[in-house]
Structures are given as C-alpha cells and as structure tokens.
Amino acid sequence: MNLPIWLIKLLLNLWPPFLGAGIRVHRLSPDFRQAEVRLKLGFGNRNYVGTHFGGSLYAMTDPFYMLMLLRQLGSDYYVWDKEGRIEYVKPGRGLVRAHFNLSDAMLRDIRAQTAGGDKYLPEMKVEIRDSGDELVATVHKTLYIKRKPERR
Numbered sequence: 283m284n285l286p287i288w289l290i291k292l293l294l295n296l297w298p299p300f301l302g303a304g305i306r307v308h309r310l311s312p313d314f315r316q317a318e319v320r321l322k323l324g325f326g327n328r329n330y331v332g333t334h335f336g337g338s339l340y341a342m343t344d345p346f347y348m349l350m351l352l353r354q355l356g357s358d359y360y361v362w363d364k365e366g367r368i369e370y371v372k373p374g375r376g377l378v379r380a381h382f383n384l385s386d387a388m389l390r391d392i393r394a395q396t397a398g399g400d401k402y403l404p405e406m407k408v409e410i411r412d413s414g415d416e417l418v419a420t421v422h423k424t425l426y427i428k429r430k431p432e433r434r
Contacts, residue, residue, distance in 0.1 A: 314353035317382040334374030365424040374418040
C-alpha cells in the first residue's frame, strides 16, 4: 500500500489499541526509516501506583520495526514480529517517547543474511525515555525476516 505518509500516520493514531491507550505517532519519515512515538500519562494508561501501565509502554513499540522493514524491504520479503520483551528501568511519569531508526548498515545486513533464502531473526532494540531523557524501559523485538521464493 502506497498511501501518503500523513494518511498512514493518521490511521495509526486512530487505530483503536493506540487511540485507547493514548499512544500517538508524532513523526514518521516519508521513507519509513525513522519514527517517533509518544505517550502521555493519563487515566487510560495509568496503573495502580500512578505511573505508566507497562502494557501501554510495550504497545507503543509493538508494530513499528515490522512496518518500517516491510516498507523498506518491499513485497519480496516476509517480515513478522516473532518475540518481544521489555526491561523496566524506572517508573514512567508524564510524557514518554520512543525513537525508531533503520540504518543503511541494518538494511544491508538484513539483505545479506536473507539473500540465500534463509530466515533471519535480528533483535531490534528501542529505548523508551521520559521528558528528561532518562531511560524508562528498553524493549527488545525479535523479528522473523525471510526473502520470499522467486516465482517461476
């Protein structure tokens, strides 16, 4: 789907899991190589002790590397989220944000690892930081990437 970037961003922001949790896509580069996602502390994502609910922190990072890689690699590749885990470092309060970036080196490595048709399971890492730039949590995402067989 080659929808305009503003429409993709709008659709992500209106997606019920994001909308309900207060997750907002703040920036998505036209080439899908960078994204910034933000989450304000509010009634819908506050836990019992008044800090960010851990599930909302994880949810704000969930689809982005998969979506970005699908756009970068194109329809010749399978890209799936395979596994994820989160390490909580400190309680999240106020506004938190996560930055996603796909470098040229990452993309070259993925293409090289999958060139022979093998699956590749890279682990991508994203940090969730507060407004003071302090680390709140680190999310580790393992992706399944495989080049699709050529059609005859």
